[in-house]
Amino acid sequence: MTKVLTDARSIRIKGRSFLAVVLSPDLPVEDWLTRLDDLASRSAGFFLGRPVVLDVNDLDIGKADLKELVAQLSQRNVSIMGIEGARPSLLGPGMPPALKGGRPVSDEAIAKEPVIELRNSEAEVKPAPVEVRPTLQSLVISEPVRSGQSVIFPEGDVTVIGSVASGAEIIAGGSVHIYGALRGRAMAGSLGNATARIFCRKLEAELVAIDGIYKMAEDMAENLRGQPVQCWLDGDSIIAEILT
Amino acid sequence: MGKVIVVTSGKGGVGKTTSTAALGAALAQRNERVVVVDFDVGLRNLDLVMGAERRVVYDLINVIQGEAKLSQALIRDKRLETLFLLPASQTRDKDNLTPEGVERVINELKRVFDWVICDSPAGIESGATLAMRHADVAVVVTNPEVSSVRDSDRIIGLLDAKTLKAERGERMEKHLLLTRYDSNRAERGDMLKVDDVLEILSIPLLGIIPESMDVLRASNIGSPVTLADARCAPAMAYFDAARRLAGESVPITVPNEKRGIFDKIFGRKAA
Numbered sequence: 001m002t003k004v005l006t007d008a009r010s011i012r013i014k015g016r017s018f019l020a021v022v023l024s025p026d027l028p029v030e031d032w033l034t035r036l037d038d039l040a041s042r043s044a045g046f047f048l049g050r051p052v053v054l055d056v057n058d059l060d061i062g063k064a065d066l067k068e069l070v071a072q073l074s075q076r077n078v079s080i081m082g083i084e085g086a087r088p089s090l091l092g093p094g095m096p097p098a099l100k101g102g103r104p105v106s107d108e109a110i111a112k113e114p115v116i117e118l119r120n121s122e123a124e125v126k127p128a129p130v131e132v133r134p135t136l137q138s139l140v141i142s143e144p145v146r147s148g149q150s151v152i153f154p155e156g157d158v159t160v161i162g163s164v165a166s167g168a169e170i171i172a173g174g175s176v177h178i179y180g181a182l183r184g185r186a187m188a189g190s191l192g193n194a195t196a197r198i199f200c201r202k203l204e205a206e207l208v209a210i211d212g213i214y215k216m217a218e219d220m221a222e223n224l225r226g227q228p229v230q231c232w233l234d235g236d237s238i239i240a241e242i243l244t
Numbered sequence: 245m246g247k248v249i250v251v252t253s254g255k256g257g258v259g260k261t262t263s264t265a266a267l268g269a270a271l272a273q274r275n276e277r278v279v280v281v282d283f284d285v286g287l288r289n290l291d292l293v294m295g296a297e298r299r300v301v302y303d304l305i306n307v308i309q310g311e312a313k314l315s316q317a318l319i320r321d322k323r324l325e326t327l328f329l330l331p332a333s334q335t336r337d338k339d340n341l342t343p344e345g346v347e348r349v350i351n352e353l354k355r356v357f358d359w360v361i362c363d364s365p366a367g368i369e370s371g372a373t374l375a376m377r378h379a380d381v382a383v384v385v386t387n388p389e390v391s392s393v394r395d396s397d398r399i400i401g402l403l404d405a406k407t408l409k410a411e412r413g414e415r416m417e418k419h420l421l422l423t424r425y426d427s428n429r430a431e432r433g434d435m436l437k438v439d440d441v442l443e444i445l446s447i448p449l450l451g452i453i454p455e456s457m458d459v460l461r462a463s464n465i466g467s468p469v470t471l472a473d474a475r476c477a478p479a480m481a482y483f484d485a486a487r488r489l490a491g492e493s494v495p496i497t498v499p500n501e502k503r504g505i506f507d508k509i510f511g512r513k514a515a
Contacts, residue, residue: 144446146401147394162446165397181443 012212020051057085203229250379254395256366259423264363269468270486272327276358282332283375284365295466305333308345388436419450426455451485454499
């Protein structure tokens with residue numbers, strides 16, 4: 001059976017980052033839960049509606065015990081959105097999914113909310129070590145981006161002085177500027193920024209995307225090919241126009 | 245210390261081996277000591293194009309594994325005193341090519357020869373990355389055709405990332421050698437034009453080798469085209485390319501296949 005698509009609207013696929021609180025329990029779990037209860041009683045509702053990740057990296061725990069721990073936490077209104085550092089055998093249906101690739105953030109990011117109470121009992125919720133990262137807003141690449149290369153810069157704008165080859169891709173949290181031909185893919189506003197734009201000196205792109213809305217080569221007007229073009233988002237559609 | 249050149253392309257069948265042999269023979273005719281090294285372990289061809297297939301006793305893998313000395317594996321060309329071949333193994337697996345072994349062999353060759361020309365296998369796997377790893381200069385062989393151009397672009401990206409020079413933060417010198425070029429077909433739009441290829445790859449042009457039967461003929465008699473018939477158009481283009489490699493400045497000419505007298509009179513417009 002062939003499904004007929006009646007709705008021509010495209011599906012949005014976006015990346016988005018959330019700040020989650022990471023809980024790293026230690027053994028014995030009962031004692032840790034007691035200390036957690038103690039913390040919760042002093043800062044009521046801290047975990048309410050917050051995404052919480054359970055870090056079991058340093059925890060020697062079996063599948064049944066882990067399941068019990070998740071249940072205990074959910075009784076306390078702490079809902080676990082994912083488990084970090086668990087062996088695949090520990091997880092399964094009915095358990096939160098595995099998470100990986102988390103990056104530590106400075107505790108300032110969470111500081112807007114009642115972090116003060118947390119300070120009393122650091123043992124429970126370890127604030128991640130403060131990582132000093134320069135705030136990068138733009139990435140400038142002064143040579144051609146070759147086929148097979150992928151530039152991913154969620155922190156801001158990407159500027160390429162040169163061309164982006166067929167089979168190469170640029171993924172930027174902000175806008176994409178290409179002083180050369182765009183023959184590969186360019187994705188702007190990848191973390192959900194509808195005001196991001198794509199600029200290029202010569203449009204021969206395979207795909208352009210802004211804020212998850214994409215446009216393939218064949219959807220682009222023929223008169224734009226080879227022209228200097230800018231693309232932006234108007235509602236749910238990408239507008240492309242010759243740069244004058 | 246000699247210069248190490250890798251002849252590479254990503255795509256197969258574009259003329260890496262032919263160009264390695266032709267450039268090697270052209271440089272050797274300048275009385276410089278040249279060795280051409282076949283890195284295509286398991287699918288060796290360079291010995292055939294050099295006409296040395298019956299003289300292979302030891303090969304690159306034997307040297308890497310310490311079963312033979314470098315001097316035992318090197319084959320001196322019968323026509324040119326200063327031209328040598330280090331053949332690849334046909335029976336071994338390319339996994340026998342170890343990074344340490346390759347480094348040792350290349351360093352030894354560099355001490356003895358003015359030019360070490362490495363004929364890379366097609367693809368982007370270990371054979372190709374090892375062939376390019378120690379290069380000072382890369383010759384990227386490309387046909388005027390979209391898939392070859394894109395594969396070359398990919399290889400240029402690897403040259404800028406995976407070579408020793410790149411890892412030391414130095415710039416890899418890269419040159420484009422456009423082979424099998426037919427100006428008539430490019431004019432008709434059947435092929436990419438020189439400018440199109442240069443615009444996409446944006447590396448300097450080393451030479452344009454015209455599509456010619458002479459190249460095939462030379463391969464089949466086991467001779468680099470620059471030795472078989474030094475006067476034919478592809479050979480002259482390779483000689484010019486070799487001079488540019490050696491640092492001379494030679495103006496680039498877009499070659500035109502020689503036409504018969506009838507074509508000259510009647511065929512102008514059709515072209």
